[in-house]
Amino acid sequence: MIRRIPQARDRGIPDATVARLPLYLRALNGLAERGTPTVSSEDLALAAGVNSAKLRKDLSHLGSYGTRGVGYDVQYLIYQISRELGLTQDWAVAIVGVGNLGRALANYGGFVSRGFRIAGLLDADPRVVGDRIAGLVVEHTDELEAVIKKRGVSIVVIATPATAAQQVCDRVIASGVTSILNFAPVVLAVPDGVDVRKVDLSIELQILAFHEQRKANGGPIMAEEWPDGVVM
Amino acid sequence: MIRRIPQARDRGIPDATVARLPLYLRALNGLAERGTPTVSSEDLALAAGVNSAKLRKDLSHLGSYGTRGVGYDVQYLIYQISRELGLTQDWAVAIVGVGNLGRALANYGGFVSRGFRIAGLLDADPRVVGDRIAGLVVEHTDELEAVIKKRGVSIVVIATPATAAQQVCDRVIASGVTSILNFAPVVLAVPDGVDVRKVDLSIELQILAFHEQRKANGGPIMAEEWPDGVVM
DNA sequence: GTGCCTTTGTGAACCCACGCACAAAGTCGG
DNA sequence: CCGACTTTGTGCGTGGGTTCACAAAGGCAC
Numbered sequence: 001m002i003r004r005i006p007q008a009r010d011r012g013i014p015d016a017t018v019a020r021l022p023l024y025l026r027a028l029n030g031l032a033e034r035g036t037p038t039v040s041s042e043d044l045a046l047a048a049g050v051n052s053a054k055l056r057k058d059l060s061h062l063g064s065y066g067t068r069g070v071g072y073d074v075q076y077l078i079y080q081i082s083r084e085l086g087l088t089q090d091w092a093v094a095i096v097g098v099g100n101l102g103r104a105l106a107n108y109g110g111f112v113s114r115g116f117r118i119a120g121l122l123d124a125d126p127r128v129v130g131d132r133i134a135g136l137v138v139e140h141t142d143e144l145e146a147v148i149k150k151r152g153v154s155i156v157v158i159a160t161p162a163t164a165a166q167q168v169c170d171r172v173i174a175s176g177v178t179s180i181l182n183f184a185p186v187v188l189a190v191p192d193g194v195d196v197r198k199v200d201l202s203i204e205l206q207i208l209a210f211h212e213q214r215k216a217n218g219g220p221i222m223a224e225e226w227p228d229g230v231v232m
Numbered sequence: 233m234i235r236r237i238p239q240a241r242d243r244g245i246p247d248a249t250v251a252r253l254p255l256y257l258r259a260l261n262g263l264a265e266r267g268t269p270t271v272s273s274e275d276l277a278l279a280a281g282v283n284s285a286k287l288r289k290d291l292s293h294l295g296s297y298g299t300r301g302v303g304y305d306v307q308y309l310i311y312q313i314s315r316e317l318g319l320t321q322d323w324a325v326a327i328v329g330v331g332n333l334g335r336a337l338a339n340y341g342g343f344v345s346r347g348f349r350i351a352g353l354l355d356a357d358p359r360v361v362g363d364r365i366a367g368l369v370v371e372h373t374d375e376l377e378a379v380i381k382k383r384g385v386s387i388v389v390i391a392t393p394a395t396a397a398q399q400v401c402d403r404v405i406a407s408g409v410t411s412i413l414n415f416a417p418v419v420l421a422v423p424d425g426v427d428v429r430k431v432d433l434s435i436e437l438q439i440l441a442f443h444e445q446r447k448a449n450g451g452p453i454m455a456e457e458w459p460d461g462v463v464m
Numbered sequence: 465g466t467g468c469c470t471t472t473g474t475g476a477a478c479c480c481a482c483g484c485a486c487a488a489a490g491t492c493g494g
Numbered sequence: 495c496c497g498a499c500t501t502t503g504t505g506c507g508t509g510g511g512t513t514c515a516c517a518a519a520g521g522c523a524c
Contacts, residue, residue: 016511022438026417028488038418049419053474053513058475068472068519085438086445093437100336106330110417115441136337155440178447179407179440185258185342187281195443196434202342204429205325206254206317208387209348213318215410248481272501285483285504292503300490300502 017058040071080154092119094153097160106134113193119151148175155179249290272303324351326385329392338366352379380407387411394418
């Protein structure tokens, strides 16, 4: 049995930590723009909207990059987090589905500035094929496999209608892609080894509605006194 | 000290459960469209992409709505979850910032079909004001407070550039809004009692990049054998 | 060099969530 | 009415994540 001695350069970063690293990165970039040389965990945590102990524990998973009594070197930490997230390399991304959302994504500056290069825009609708969006010409989805192989696409964004998503998904996986960002409101079935992350714009709104309703129905006090006989 | 006796109609739904209810709802709507009258936790879990035990536990927080030996009545469960999430009422939503993303959101069918009514589109750019989008005329952000009050807006979606987000946020809170969905890549500072949910499109992509890099660097086996001396 | 001050990195306790596994409860055929 | 079968609802063990609190570590003034 291999005993795992915890040490600084250990690789086994918790998912929860990975999910927050982009947040820290964003906050750090803001500080860097203003020329701040170093930052304490307290201040960075404030800027990122998290607890400072959590921030320190998160950063400790990448290594011991702080200086006690001083804080973290902003530039150095940006580099380390970027490297950990793999943002120091250039990722070729294809967007399938150029509706309103696909267009918004293609024009979204947050991708390009973080090492993501839009390498292809594809759509099944012939009326859209040929359009220039964000400097790219939209290609037909018939070209999907060719585009992926030719341009070394390793991440695919699915922004198609729900009905087309699974089919597109199957095809990109068959082409060797193992990272998919899905905006279509369906659960994609994928084999082991393929990562799918999903964003459903309406889910967040529904969660807000839940809390909003809760606030309206008698304030923050738990509504235990609810009439129990309401059965429909 | 009040001892909390766990019971069916208890109101204290875990956040993790609330976050999944929209998922179940989506799966149920799919089943309803195909005319399925009842569904077992096993099948529904499969359709929603979760573990069946988790599904049952989640649903048990709303009440005991299943029938042992049979499953759940699809229509009835849709009603119950909708009610719990507050989707049986109509929510007036305003979208601030009508760039690519704001446009995509305004046209997104997933909102309207779940009881969210777009009651206002606002932008600071005079060139956009007056445009018709999704049947609405874009108004100037000067009208923000008026629109919120006049049309009973209770949820605001911020889709502005990062620099404008906090200011918009402050103004909508001053107008009495306590639920905000933020797409701008900044951490909004809000007083207690205000709910902010954020969606950062680039964060998901960065998480994917992390895992993708991990796969490339020596497969699924933990890359412990990494050279330890790389310090920049 | 010494002592004080600041801030990191982490041990440890706590809390929530997940999932197994099973008893309870209901259906259905005969 | 009964017994076999199906499926729910949940008690409980486990594991991961969050937070507190503090010792260790470095900077800085003198």
